[in-house]
Amino acid sequence: MSLDKLKQNIIEILEDLKSKDIVILNTKLNTFLFDEMIIVTSSSDRHGRAIASNLYKIKGKLDKHIKIEGIENGDWIIVDLEDIVIHIMQREYRDLYDLESLWTK
Template sequence: MELATVPRGKASSRNGPVLQPDELHKLILQSLDDDQAQEVVSIPLQGKSSIADYMVVASGRSSRQVASMAQKLVERIKQAGRHARVEGLPTADWVLIDAEDVVVHLFRPEVRSFYNLERMWGFGDAPEVANA
């Protein structure tokens, strides 16, 4: 399936419209919940950053679980007609999934605590703990 080049948040494919940012965010949270991600946090970025509308941070119990969650999430995003780029999958200590409107960081717990992205991107607000 080929995606047309359109402005952010207005994506469509030859098969019709694809998920809007809020729908994509919901799909991602549900996928992480289905795969038993731990400590899922969603940080709204609308009006605060141009990189995405949401940032989602979650942990897996091991590199193997992080890799599995990432692979399943990318497949679900693609099935929904969206594009996703992945970094860090070979080691799976920290996997970044850029789904354009939603950026997902999946970590092993000790790597997550070292980088503490929630604090860096929280903009002084308490991040939302996602209960998908």
């Protein structure tokens, strides 16, 4: 699956699950670890877990490993799809860590 198709599938899942404030950052110039970062806001820990679980279902379409961190708490979950990393954060964590500012400087 191409990177654009993967990103499109991810965005569809995020929008279907009512994720808020979806931001896509191109990180190719900042790191060699991944090409893009997607940051979204979840409304609760349960909502964050549901988003991560649905993103995990993409695994069947990929020949890559998927790693998920933080699903136990649900307040900040990272889904690593190798080329794209998704941060699912509750509002207070997103405001506190302000990843958009860190990665766009």
